[in-house]
Amino acid sequence: MIKIGIVGYGNLGKGVESAVINSKDMELIGIFTRRNPRDLVVQSDTKVYALDDAFNMKDEIDVMVMCGGSANDLLDQTPAFAKHFNVIDSFDTHARIPEHFANVDAASQIEKTVSIISVGWDPGLFSVQRLYGQAVLPYGNDYTFWGKGVSQGHSDAIRRIEGVVDARQYTIPVEAALASVRNNEDPVLDTRQKHTRECYVVIEDGADAKQIEDAIVNMPNYFADYDTTVHFISMEELQRDHAGIPHGGVVFRSGKTGMNLDTHQLIEYKLELDSNPEFTASVLVAYARAAYRLHKDGVYGCKTVFDIAPGLLHEQDGETLRKHLL
Amino acid sequence: MIKIGIVGYGNLGKGVESAVINSKDMELIGIFTRRNPRDLVVQSDTKVYALDDAFNMKDEIDVMVMCGGSANDLLDQTPAFAKHFNVIDSFDTHARIPEHFANVDAASQIEKTVSIISVGWDPGLFSVQRLYGQAVLPYGNDYTFWGKGVSQGHSDAIRRIEGVVDARQYTIPVEAALASVRNNEDPVLDTRQKHTRECYVVIEDGADAKQIEDAIVNMPNYFADYDTTVHFISMEELQRDHAGIPHGGVVFRSGKTGMNLDTHQLIEYKLELDSNPEFTASVLVAYARAAYRLHKDGVYGCKTVFDIAPGLLHEQDGETLRKHLL
Numbered sequence: 001m002i003k004i005g006i007v008g009y010g011n012l013g014k015g016v017e018s019a020v021i022n023s024k025d026m027e028l029i030g031i032f033t034r035r036n037p038r039d040l041v042v043q044s045d046t047k048v049y050a051l052d053d054a055f056n057m058k059d060e061i062d063v064m065v066m067c068g069g070s071a072n073d074l075l076d077q078t079p080a081f082a083k084h085f086n087v088i089d090s091f092d093t094h095a096r097i098p099e100h101f102a103n104v105d106a107a108s109q110i111e112k113t114v115s116i117i118s119v120g121w122d123p124g125l126f127s128v129q130r131l132y133g134q135a136v137l138p139y140g141n142d143y144t145f146w147g148k149g150v151s152q153g154h155s156d157a158i159r160r161i162e163g164v165v166d167a168r169q170y171t172i173p174v175e176a177a178l179a180s181v182r183n184n185e186d187p188v189l190d191t192r193q194k195h196t197r198e199c200y201v202v203i204e205d206g207a208d209a210k211q212i213e214d215a216i217v218n219m220p221n222y223f224a225d226y227d228t229t230v231h232f233i234s235m236e237e238l239q240r241d242h243a244g245i246p247h248g249g250v251v252f253r254s255g256k257t258g259m260n261l262d263t264h265q266l267i268e269y270k271l272e273l274d275s276n277p278e279f280t281a282s283v284l285v286a287y288a289r290a291a292y293r294l295h296k297d298g299v300y301g302c303k304t305v306f307d308i309a310p311g312l313l314h315e316q317d318g319e320t321l322r323k324h325l326l
Numbered sequence: 327m328i329k330i331g332i333v334g335y336g337n338l339g340k341g342v343e344s345a346v347i348n349s350k351d352m353e354l355i356g357i358f359t360r361r362n363p364r365d366l367v368v369q370s371d372t373k374v375y376a377l378d379d380a381f382n383m384k385d386e387i388d389v390m391v392m393c394g395g396s397a398n399d400l401l402d403q404t405p406a407f408a409k410h411f412n413v414i415d416s417f418d419t420h421a422r423i424p425e426h427f428a429n430v431d432a433a434s435q436i437e438k439t440v441s442i443i444s445v446g447w448d449p450g451l452f453s454v455q456r457l458y459g460q461a462v463l464p465y466g467n468d469y470t471f472w473g474k475g476v477s478q479g480h481s482d483a484i485r486r487i488e489g490v491v492d493a494r495q496y497t498i499p500v501e502a503a504l505a506s507v508r509n510n511e512d513p514v515l516d517t518r519q520k521h522t523r524e525c526y527v528v529i530e531d532g533a534d535a536k537q538i539e540d541a542i543v544n545m546p547n548y549f550a551d552y553d554t555t556v557h558f559i560s561m562e563e564l565q566r567d568h569a570g571i572p573h574g575g576v577v578f579r580s581g582k583t584g585m586n587l588d589t590h591q592l593i594e595y596k597l598e599l600d601s602n603p604e605f606t607a608s609v610l611v612a613y614a615r616a617a618y619r620l621h622k623d624g625v626y627g628c629k630t631v632f633d634i635a636p637g638l639l640h641e642q643d644g645e646t647l648r649k650h651l652l
Contacts, residue, residue: 018585022465043585098649118652125458127652128636132451134651135612135639136605139348257604259344259369265605270594278583279462279591286461306640306647310454311632313461321632323424325460326444326453 001027002292003060004285005085007051007077008067009033009040011245012090015281016065017043023285025315029061030054058084062295063288066090067281075100082107082115082302086291088284090120097123097304105302112300114291119305120280121271122146122249128305129251129269137255137265143181145173145194149247149276157222158199161215163207166235168242170198173250181252184264197228200242202235247276286313327353328618329386330611331411333377333403334393335359335366337571338416341607342391343369349611351641355387356380384410388621389614392416393607401426408433408441408628412617414610416446423449423630431628438626440617445631446606447597448472448575454631455577455595463581463591469507471499471520475573475602483548484525487541489533492561494568496524499576507578510590523554526568528561573602612639 004020006013009031020028021044028046030053037048049057054064064081066089068074075096078089082104091100097118108115118124122144130142151171158167177194180187187193203212209232217228233241248271257263273279287305290312294303311318314325330346332339335357346354347370356373359366363374375383380390390407392415394400401422404415408430417426423444434441444450448470456468477497484493503520506513513519529538535558543554559567574597583589599605613631616638620629637644640651 015583019583021585022583022587024464094652097652098645101648123652125462128458130651131636131640131647132454135615135636135641136451136608138350138641255608257341257345257348257601257608259347261348263601263604265600265608266596266598268594268596268598270592270596272592272594274591275583275589278589282462282583282591289461304637304648304652306637306644306652307635309633309635310457310461311630314457314632315461315464318632319424321457322427322630325456326420326423326449326630326632 001025002289003027003029003062004288005029005054005057005061005064006031006067007054007064007081008073009035009042009048010067010069011277012281012284013067014043015275015278016067016284017046018278019282019285023289023315025289026285030057054081055084061085062292063088065284065288075103078115078117079103079107082113083110084113086113086295087115088119088288088291089115089117090124090280090284091118092120092123094123101302101304108301114295114300114303116287116291116303116305116308119284119287121273121283124280124283124305125271126249126251126269129267130253131306133251133253133255133267137253137257137267139257139261140253140255140265141186143189143252143254144249145178146249147171147173147195147247149249149273150242150245154197154199154222157219158201158216161212163204163212165202165204166238167199167201168238169200172196172198178250181254182266182268184254184266186254191225192227195226197223197226199228199230200233200238201230202238203232244274245276246274247279248272289313289315327351328615329353329355329388330614331355331380331383331387331390332357332393333380333390333407334399335361335368336393336395337603338607338610339393340369341601341604342393342610343372344604345608345611349641351615352611356383380407381410387411388618389414391610391614401429404441404443405429405433408439409436410439412440412621414442414445414614414617416450416606416610417444418446418449420449427628427630434627440621440626440629442613442617442629442631442634445610445613447599447609450606450609450631451597452575452577452595455593456579457632459577459579459581459593463579463583463593465583465587466579466581466591467512469515469578469580470575471504472575473497473499473521473573475575475599476568476571480523480525480548483545484527484542487538489530489538491528491530492564493525493527494564495526498522498524504576507580508592508594510580510592512580517551518553521552523549523552525554525556526559526564527556528564529558570600571602572600573605574598615639615641
C-alpha cells in the first residue's frame with residue numbers, strides 16, 4: 001500500500017481524500033491543516049493533524065499531496081515539503097512554472113525525494129495532449145478551449161466589486177470556433193472569438209445594477225476582451241442552480257503530413273467534468289503513484305507530467321497492461 | 327541529427343519517409359527493401375538498399391523503423407533487427423503482443439539496443455489514452471470506437487470472394503452509441519451496436535451479385551456480427567471515390583469520482599485521419615526520437631508506448647517544453 005498524506009483541505013483536498021480512499025493500492029495516513037485540527041470536519045475517518053506535525057511523520061508517509069492554492073501556498077509549501085517528502089502539486093500559474101520548478105528541484109536534492117509539480121488537467125493532462133500532438137504532428141496548429149465551466153479567478157474578481165454579494169462566472173467556448181477547427185479550417189482566432197463569459201451575480205439591496213454590469217464587462221484582463229453576459233439573480237437561485245464546480249475543455253492538434261504536407265490529420269481531446277476539483281484530485285493521486293514508484297527506483301528531483309511514463313500511473317504492472325490495454 | 331533507416335516500403339514506409347524528411351532533427355539514411363533496390367521508386371532522393379545491406383551499416387543508423395506488416399513480417403524482422411539496431415515497429419496483432427515483446431526484448435539484450443513495439447494509434451496513442459483514462463478514473467467504463475475508416479483486413483476478406491475484382495470496406499461507429507456515451511448513459515454495447523460496415527465492391531462481368539452480397543454479410547468473424555451494407559460499383563468509381571485511406575476513431579473513459587462515486591467525469595479522445603498510414607508513420611517517427619534518446623542514456627530492452635515519457639517524443643528540450651507547453 002502506498003501511504004498518502006494530504007496538505008490543505010479545501011475542495012481539492014477533499015477530492016484527494018475520496019480518490020485515495022477509492023484507490024485499492026493506497027492508504028490515507030493523515031490530513032494536515034493550518035486550521036485547528038479539532039475543528040476540521042472531514043469526509044472520512046482519516047486523522048487530522050496540524051501542518052507542522054507532518055515533519056515528525058516522515059517515515060509514515062510515502063507521498064504528500066499538496067492541496068493548497070497556487071497564489072498563496074504552493075510557492076512556499078511545495079519546496080518546504082519536498083525537502084523531506086515525495087510531493088505532488090497542482091501549481092497552475094503558468095508564467096512562474098520555471099521558477100517553481102527550480103525551487104522544488106533544489107529542495108528535492110536534499111533527501112533525494114521525487115516531486116511532480118503542475119499536475120492536474122491544465123497544466124496536466126491538457127499539457128500532455130499538446131505535447132503528444134506537436135510531437136506526432138510537428139506541422140500544425142494547437143487550439144485549447146476551456147469550458148463550459150466555472151472560473152474561480154473570474155468569479156473572485158466579480159466578488160471584489162462593491163455591491164456584489166456573490167458571483168459565479170462560466171467560461172464558454174464559442175461553438176463557431178470549435179466547429180471551424182473541427183472543419184479543418186485552421187482558423188486564426190483572437191481572444192473574443194474563442195470564449196464568451198457568462199456571469200451570475202447576486203448584489204446588495206439598493207446596489208446599482210447597471211454600474212456593476214459596466215464594472216464587470218469593462219474590467220481589464222478579466223472581461224474587457226470578451227463578450228460578457230451578466231445575469232443578476234437571487235442568492236437562492238445562485239445556491240440552487242450554480243452550486244456545482246463543473247469544468248472541462250478541448251485540446252486540438254490540427255496537423256499536416258505527407259511529402260508536401262497536404263494531408264490533414266486532426267486530434268481532439270475533450271474533458272467534460274462534473275467536478276473540476278475532484279477530477280484534478282484524481283490526476284494528482286495517479287501521479288502520486290508514479291512518484292512513489294520512481295522514488296523506489298532511486299530516482300529523485302523535480303518532474304512534470306512530461307517526464308512521467310504513462311505506465312507508472314496505473315495500478316497494474318507492465319505485463320498486465322501490455323496484455324489487456326495495449 | 328538522428329539517423330533513421332526504413333525497413334519495408336509500402337504505404338507505411340512512404341509515410342515514415344515523408345515524416346523523417348519533415349523532421350528538423352532527423353536525417354533519412356536509407357530505405358531497405360526485399361525487392362530489387364534498383365526497381366524501387368521512392369518519393370525522395372533517399373538511397374535504396376537491399377535488406378541485408380542494413381547489417382553492414384550499423385554505425386550509420388541510429389534507429390531503424392520497421393515498416394513491414396504484422397501478419398508476415400514483424401514477428402521475424404523486428405527481433406532480427408533489434409539484435410543490432412534500435413528499432414520501432416507497429417506490430418498490431420493484439421493477442422500476440424506478449425510473445426512478440428518477449429522475443430524483441432531478448433534480441434535487444436544482445437547489443438543493448440532499445441526497441442519500442444506496437445507503436446501507432448491502435449495499438450499506440452489509443453492505448454495510451456485508455457491507460458491515462460483508467461489511471462485517473464479507476465471507476466468507470468472504457469469505450470473504443472473505430473472509423474469512419476478503411477479496414478484493410480476486411481477489404482482483403484471481400485477480395486478473396488470468388489467473382490470480386492476489388493473492394494473497399496469502411497468501419498463506421500454507430501452515432502447512437504457515441505451519443506449514448508457522450509450523454510453519460512454508460513451503455514453496455516454489443517458488437518452490432520457499436521459499428522456498422524459499409525462495403526464498396528467491384529465484381530467481374532457476369533458474377534452473381536446477390537450471391538456475393540450474401541457471402542459478405544454472412545462471413546463469420548468479419549461481417550456476420552455487424553449490420554453490413556454492400557454497394558456494387560464500377561472500377562472507375564472505386565478508383566475515383568475510394569482511393570484514400572482515411573481512418574480514425576474515439577476512445578472514451580467515462581468515470582465516477584467522489585466519496586460515493588456519484589460525480590461523473592468524461593474523457594474523449596478523437597482522431598480524424600485523412601491518411602491512416604501517414605499518421606501511423608508520424609507516431610513511429612516521434613517514438614524513434616525517444617528510442618534514440620533512451621539509447622544515448624544507456625537504457626536498453628523492449629518498450630511500449632506505456633514506458634515512454636511524453637517529453638522524450640518532442641524535438642524540444644525539457645526546459646523549453648515546461649516554459650511553453652505545460
